[in-house]
Amino acid sequence: MRKVVSNFIYIFIGALLMTACGGDTPNTSVLEAPEMINSDPANGAKGLPSGNIIVVLTYNQNVTSPSSEHGKVTLGNASITTVSAVLTKVTIQASGLEKGTDYQLIIPKGVILGPTKLEAPRVSITFSTLAKQSIENVLCTSNPSTQSVKVYNFLKDNFGEKLISGTMANVNWNVNEAEWVYKHTGKYPALNAFDFVHLYASPANWIDYGNTTVIENWWNNNGLVVATWHWNVPQSEGSNDYGFYYTGKNNGTGETSFDITKAIQNSTPENLRVKADLDKIADYLLLLKAKNIPVIWRPMHEASGGWFWWGAKGAAPFKALWKLMFDTFKEKGVDNLIWVWTAQTGDNEWYPGNEYVDIVSCDIYNKTLVSEIKGEYLNLVQAYPNKIITLSECGNVANISSQWNGGAAWSWFMPWYDYNRTKDVSDVAFNETSHIYANIDWWTDALGQSVVLTRDQMPSLK
Incomplete structure (x- = not known):
């Protein structure tokens, strides 16, 4: 009887883990905290546009992000407008980026969670925006309309x-x-x-x-x-x-x-x-x-x-x-x-x-x-x-x-x-x-x- 119960427990735990992982989750243990594997734009990117930006972080497993934690995400003097998590992707939208400025996006530990609520470690991504260009003020046509x-x-x-x-x-x-x-x-x-x-x-x-x-x-x-x-x-x-x-x-x-x-x-x-x-x-x-x-x-x-x-x-x-x-x-x-x-x-x-x-x-x-x-x-x-x-x-x-x-x-x-x-x-x-x-x-x-x-x-x- 003990053996049957043990087998049942193992099967139940396995099913639970499979449910938590989801169909799109890479083959990694959800008993480990999620890790970011890449970002778009990449860390250290230069010459990005000013104004608005969307940053997409990809993790090694499905993640969530409680709305109560979103206010902890910072990007210098820019404003974070939305933070969302779908499957392995976290999307952060920001506005107010200035030209010719270095930025550091910081997502503190605990803002991103794995399927078993384990906290993803702190993430920091740096990038810079393109400096304002001095565009010609006049057209090449003389006396243009x-x-x-x-x-x-x-x-x-x-x-x-x-x-x-x-x-x-x-x-x-x-x-x-x-x-x-x-x-x-x-x-x-x-x-x-x-x-x-x-x-x-x-x-x-x-x-x-x-x-x-x-x-x-x-x-x-x-x-x-x-x-x-x-x-x-x-x-x-x-x-x-x-x-x-x-x-x-x-x-x-x-x-x-x-x-x-x-x-x-x-x-x-x-x-x-x-x-x-x-x-x-x-x-x-x-x-x-x-x-x-x-x-x-x-x-x-x-x-x-x-x-x-x-x-x-x-x-x-x-x-x-x-x-x-x-x-x-x-x-x-x-x-x-x-x-x-x-x-x-x-x-x-x-x-x-x-x-x-x-x-x-x-x-x-x-x-x-x-x-x-x-x-x-x-x-x-x-x-x-x-x-x-x-x-x-x-x-x-x-x-x-x-x-x-x-x-x-x-x-x-x-x-x-x-x-x-x-x-x-x-x-x-x-x-x-x-x-x-x-x-x-x-x-x-x-x-x-x-x-x-x-x-x-x-x-x-x-």
């Missing part, structure tokens, strides 16, 4: 404090991606980017950049307007077929042999072509100026990659073409632009110069390690310390919460579009939440951050 100054000042004042959400038009002249995000989250991104990719064909019954209604509606609802330009040119002299990928680049799938070195030589056929295109697109931008709509202008992106014709022959002709564009717009009175140059790793020689650039951006795809993304951000901050830095394109990257908490304090972010998902807002595919670059789970994380601005939170900058 009132609205472009207001937008730039808004971007400058919020850089490092808030993160502006953005979407890209599906191909060119729509807000389909923004509508998709709204359908599944109930919020519109604050920024929408458009593309003059079919400039060569406009005006036509299928594309007319003279019809600015979609941009007017977006701006009138306090949305920010970005425009890029996949600059299509004839595939060969006299051709009626167009392309922007350079022949021999892009893994041999190039479309055009258009030579940028000839495009910057006066009176060549290539030069006449680019000048005609610049005059044409300037006229379209002047239509927006007439409606007091400023444009965050991002032309000739990813040049140093070499896959586009405007970057196929090196930095010097690229910068010459950039200056030609800048001067052409100046002569035609286009004063409603905020100029964005898109950098890539180690391509400082491609930088057109402070007098031609207001914002420096980068495009990041298929990177989920926050350390890599933060590295790209800090490289740009260090290389261009007086410029706003932004994530102009992204796809399949780490969650925005992790990027921000890890120290990548972009001005805005913008996932690229999923053609099949959002080409038709009335199609059944529009109802799905998957996406080749940023699914709704990714967006839910992004828009759930207090630092991320959506369109309903935007002030009028008119």
